[in-house]
Amino acid sequence: MRRFSSFLAVLALIGIILTLPSCGGGTPKANVVAAVSVPVNTISLNKGDVAQLSPSATDKNGTTVLAQFTYASDSTSILNVSPNGSMCAGTWDTKFIDCTPTTGSGSAKVTITAGGVSTQVTVFVHEKVDSVQVDPIGTDCISAKGTVKLTAKAYSLDPAACTRLGLGAPPCQIPDSSLGNFFWTSNNTGVVTFDNNTNIGTATANIPGTTTVYATASANNSPAVKFTTCPLVSLSIATSSGGTAPFSLAKSGTQALVATAIDSKNTTLTNIPVTWVSSQSFALAVAASGTTPQNATVTANNPGTASILASCSSPACNIGLDPIYSNLMVGSFTGTSNDTLYAASKDSLQLVPVDLANANSVGSAITLPAKPNSMLASRSGSSLILGADATTAMSVNTTSNAVTNLNIVGTVLGFSPDSSLFAMQFPTLGKVTVLTSSNLGGAVSLPYTGTLLRVGFAPDSHTIFLTQGNNKLAFANQSSPVQTVTLSGTANDNDFLATGHAAYLAGGAPGQITARAICDPFSQVDSKAAANPQLVRAIPDGSGVLVLDPPNIVVLSPITADNACPSNVSSNSNSYVTGISTPTQLLITPDSSKAFITDGSGTVYVFNISSHTTTPVSLTGVTQTFEADITLDSKFAYVGASDGKVHKIDLAAGTDVGQIDPKLKQTDNTTLAVPHFVALRHKT
Numbered sequence: 298m299r300r301f302s303s304f305l306a307v308l309a310l311i312g313i314i315l316t317l318p319s320c321g322g323g324t325p326k327a328n329v330v331a332a333v334s335v336p337v338n339t340i341s342l343n344k345g346d347v348a349q350l351s352p353s354a355t356d357k358n359g360t361t362v363l364a365q366f367t368y369a370s371d372s373t374s375i376l377n378v379s380p381n382g383s384m385c386a387g388t389w390d391t392k393f394i395d396c397t398p399t400t401g402s403g404s405a406k407v408t409i410t411a412g413g414v415s416t417q418v419t420v421f422v423h424e425k426v427d428s429v430q431v432d433p434i435g436t437d438c439i440s441a442k443g444t445v446k447l448t449a450k451a452y453s454l455d456p457a458a459c460t461r462l463g464l465g466a467p468p469c470q471i472p473d474s475s476l477g478n479f480f481w482t483s484n485n486t487g488v489v490t491f492d493n494n495t496n497i498g499t500a501t502a503n504i505p506g507t508t509t510v511y512a513t514a515s516a517n518n519s520p521a522v523k524f525t526t527c528p529l530v531s532l533s534i535a536t537s538s539g540g541t542a543p544f545s546l547a548k549s550g551t552q553a554l555v556a557t558a559i560d561s562k563n564t565t566l567t568n569i570p571v572t573w574v575s576s577q578s579f580a581l582a583v584a585a586s587g588t589t590p591q592n593a594t595v596t597a598n599n600p601g602t603a604s605i606l607a608s609c610s611s612p613a614c615n616i617g618l619d620p621i622y623s624n625l626m627v628g629s630f631t632g633t634s635n636d637t638l639y640a641a642s643k644d645s646l647q648l649v650p651v652d653l654a655n656a657n658s659v660g661s662a663i664t665l666p667a668k669p670n671s672m673l674a675s676r677s678g679s680s681l682i683l684g685a686d687a688t689t690a691m692s693v694n695t696t697s698n699a700v701t702n703l704n705i706v707g708t709v710l711g712f713s714p715d716s717s718l719f720a721m722q723f724p725t726l727g728k729v730t731v732l733t734s735s736n737l738g739g740a741v742s743l744p745y746t747g748t749l750l751r752v753g754f755a756p757d758s759h760t761i762f763l764t765q766g767n768n769k770l771a772f773a774n775q776s777s778p779v780q781t782v783t784l785s786g787t788a789n790d791n792d793f794l795a796t797g798h799a800a801y802l803a804g805g806a807p808g809q810i811t812a813r814a815i816c817d818p819f820s821q822v823d824s825k826a827a828a829n830p831q832l833v834r835a836i837p838d839g840s841g842v843l844v845l846d847p848p849n850i851v852v853l854s855p856i857t858a859d860n861a862c863p864s865n866v867s868s869n870s871n872s873y874v875t876g877i878s879t880p881t882q883l884l885i886t887p888d889s890s891k892a893f894i895t896d897g898s899g900t901v902y903v904f905n906i907s908s909h910t911t912t913p914v915s916l917t918g919v920t921q922t923f924e925a926d927i928t929l930d931s932k933f934a935y936v937g938a939s940d941g942k943v944h945k946i947d948l949a950a951g952t953d954v955g956q957i958d959p960k961l962k963q964t965d966n967t968t969l970a971v972p973h974f975v976a977l978r979h980k981t
Contacts, residue, residue, distance in 0.1 A: 344402070350383075350407070351382070386420075426453065428468065440526070440527045451515075504569065505528045544628050547630070554583070554592070558591060572614070601634065604838055629888065638653055640943055674977060705726075727745070729771075744771060746769055755800075790803040795838065799864050799866050830845070837885060847875075848876050880895070882894065890931060891903055892906060900916065901925070943975055
């Protein structure tokens with residue numbers, strides 16, 4: 298006998314609700330039962346199983362109302378129902394506690410009635426299910442929005458049951474006619490869904506990706522089997538007329554773009570949730586249509602140049618599969634940036650804003666809780682992150698100038714391109730932690746063993762690489778765990794191609810510049826000779842990569858890469874003398890025309906990417922330079938210097954055209970402090 302109190306699980310199947318309206322004449326009244334419903338319309342029970350029916354009643358407005366339900370089975374030889382809706386696949390005792398298993402198999406209809414309104418549930422009673430197996434799906438993948446019918450089989454391991462079924466030795470298959478329907482479950486409904494009421498076993502492919510599915514009969518689950526919605530293998534973007542040439546917009550002007558997505562079955566897909574990326578979203582923002590995510594609009598908000606990219610990468614698209622990237626399109630809005638310069642010092646508790654559009658007006662100093670050891674601004678312009686060796690690292694809201702303590706010491710290493718994430722080195726934890734900009738919560742942590750830590754984010758912000766000044770490369774993305782690659786040589790820096798397919802390393806093999814595939818960082822996909830590469834930056838328009846290999850600069854251009862995994866990457870390499878022996882910073886203008894280089898001396902350098910010439914700019918009265926930043930319009934660089942001033946460098950002319958005194962004070966509030974850190978907040 299089976300006791301109700303010992304039943305392993307209350308039936309909890311979610312599906313389309315079956316409802317039957319009132320059959321009487323006239324119009325139903327509010328608070329009067331108009332429909333009775335149950336979660337599913339078929340149930341499968343082993344002989345002797347018990348399960349609870351959970352009906353609900355609603356009035357004519359669809360509002361749930363209290364009701365007294367009655368239950369009746371049309372085949373009491375195999376199924377009986379207690380007054381409170383407890384089903385027994387057999388016979389209840391007089392107190393509805395013990396269920397004696399039936400000796401028969403078959404189906405029964407249970408009628409559930411409340412207020413004169415009824416609905417029915419079909420219950421299948423059968424031999425005990427010991428295992429369930431899903432039949433082979435028969436295809437490697439189904440294109441998005443396509444359907445396929447899945448089937449399964451249930452088996453008994455009981456020799457007596459197999460004999461009753463007229464079959465041989467176990468395992469023997471329990472006939473489908475006595476099982477009723479399998480209940481199907483997807484472990485990721487973004488990839489595939491099932492309808493467990495109307496089209497039983499029909500799988501509908503949704504977003505490209507892979508997951509597992511399983512079938513259930515009488516609380517017995519099959520092993521999970523792989524289901525794949527065909528992956529995207531090609532993604533391209535263009536204007537609605539098919540153009541891919543660079544475009545220019547006026548203030549508030551727009552450009553419509555369309556992404557064409559093709560899957561592995563050569564099916565052209567629509568409404569796939571691709572990710573749209575602007576390399577400088579503050580200048581040219583890109584936003585997908587809410588109803589047609591493969592359509593996007595670029596809007597010119599502020600002067601500058603941006604590269605637009607579409608990607609299909611997990612966890613949003615190609616879920617659990619390799620990422621796919623489109624071609625780049627470049628847009629621009631001509632004008633002059635409206636920026637606020639922030640200056641800070643290792644020796645000061647002040648952060649000073651300077652309004653560059655208002656005659657370099659120096660604002661009131663913002664008081665910091667700790668002396669910073671680093672400072673970076675998000676590309677969105679909404680926040681600054683300052684690291685600190687003591688007390689606490691800090692976040693600054695650039696709209697309100699409010700300072701938030703992070704309550705842990707560390708060094709800020711980089712922002713993601715979409716400004717949603719930033720990376721911090723936390724020495725006490727021995728980790729580089731990626732935090733969310735919105736709530737400062739930890740997203741993922743990467744281990745490190747080196748001392749020269751450099752992070753690179755993929756253009757769509759879904760992947761991060763960490764080089765450490767040794768032979769270790771740690772990496773993580775939003776859909777797989779943190780892993781570490783052991784390189785064959787020291788890597789000093791890394792940056793992703795503007796197209797996203799791979800990241801180039803300053804090193805990674807002895808005497809080499811190397812590249813690693815984003816889909817498989819264990820795969821080296823390119824290498825070029827270099828003596829001692831130190832810094833690497835991708836050119837925003839996708840034309841190549843710059844690598845500082847003192848005293849030279851190596852230009853890798855053109856670079857081609859495809860969406861294979863690992864990507865097929867090829868590049869041409871040329872080296873040009875710069876005379877820079879110990880580079881400390883390499884920045885590239887948003888319009889991809891210039892590189893700005895510092896080496897800690899009183900001279901800074903402007904490299905012309907098209908002519909491959911280097912212009913040294915000597916700063917009068919300066920013995921040391923510190924960190925720099927570049928305006929969104931690509932016209933100027935600002936660099937902190939040992940004379941206590943921030944110098945304005947005209948990148949076209951290659952000259953020092955102005956000096957700003959931020960009046961930073963050391964902690965004694967008297968002695969001037971030098972601006973070790975500068976960052977630009979772009980304003981409308």
